[in-house]
Ligand code: 5AD
């Protein structure tokens with residue numbers, strides 16, 4: 277009988293897509309998806325280490341698994357993949373945790389063989405070698421999202437922002453050949469997916485290794501020309517690499533969604549410098565102005581860290597001021613968390629008190645909630661295009677989906693609409709979504 281697997285992914289979109297790759301790889305080796313944890317012969321914990329809290333999730337999850345195993349005689353094999361695996365390697369095995377295999381971010385291809393070896397030899401196996409195979413195993417990714425395809429264009433990062441562990445866990449930047457990217461997007465379009473999301477740590481740093489004429493704007497142009505595809509997105513660009521040509525290509529290509537997720541991290545020039553972000557608040561604001569001048573309806577969202585070492589009340593005020601000025605459509609906000617190997621951790625004390633971090637993040641989130649409500653209220657009465665993702669979280673007779681600007685829209689409608697683009701008239705604003713009514717089931721081009 278085929279062995280059954282379950283992949284649990286923590287963290288970012290990149291990791292989510294790695295989970296799809298791992299699933300595809302396992303299925304190509306004869307594994308079948310398990311319907312529940314109780315049925316699984318193999319559990320893959322695909323981990324995140326961007327903040328300490330994310331890392332702790334792995335340890336508490338492994339604790340739960342050990343407890344469950346103690347009370348029944350079925351013991352699934354446990355594999356740890358992703359950023360914690362890469363960061364900790366062998367050290368994971370010294371903690372008396374139920375782990376059979378540890379596989380780093382650039383060694384996923386080794387997973388099936390290591391599982392077999394670990395089982396045969398009854399001893400844990402670890403591989404965190406940086407094989408650097410950028411194209412692994414993109415061909416076999418199991419698409420688990422019926423509405424949009426996630427396509428990696430760059431792996432790793434060379435930017436070394438002082439707070440960030442990613443260059444250490446995902447390795448240095450490797451670009452994927454444009455021919456492979458286009459082929460994968462074509463396959464996604466052929467499978468009926470209307471939207472593609474291009475992924476990279478600094479997605480707009482792309483330069484095709486197989487075509488000197490193909491930088492990120494050109495890649496966007498070529499992807500947009502693929503038949504059947506209706507929407508193109510990307511995450512995340514770095515402000516430093518957002519060129520005028522990128523803005524021009526977006527402006528002249530309606531298929532590219534009017535959304536720019538542009539991590540700012542802080543509104544204080546002093547903090548930005550310590551973070552090694554290599555742009556100033558003025559440059560950031562000027563970029564937002566240029567985006568809006570070219571595309572007045574574009575939504576801009578961001579990531580912000582509060583409580584970076586040395587962040588003063590004044591620095592934090594500068595962040596609030598930037599948030600007020602830009603009017604972000606949403607913000608992912610985080611309390612600074614020291615990460616191993618990073619420059620900030622080595623050179624700076626984590627000196628903003630936890631209580632201060634908490635009060636700052638709450639102030640920021642309160643401000644953002646107010647901004648969001650007014651942005652959402654201004655949308656009422658408008659008609660928008662929504663890509664339908666599935667039933668809404670709260671009511672199963674309601675569908676949920678996203679506008680081009682990544683606003684969540686809920687509306688009464690049948691499940692047959694999943695995966696389609698529909699037109700919705702917006703009627704009421706909620707804190708994190710907008711409600712509406714269906715105008716047209718299949719939206720016109
Ligand atoms: N502490 C807090 N937040 C962090 N991020 C990255 N590293 C850290 C850290 N050490 C946040 C940044 C980044 C997002 C993915 O996670 O805002 O853009």
Ligand code: SF4
Nearest residue numbers: 433435436437440442
């Ligand atoms: Fe981390 Fe900075 Fe690279 Fe983003 S650009 S992955 S924040 S080092």
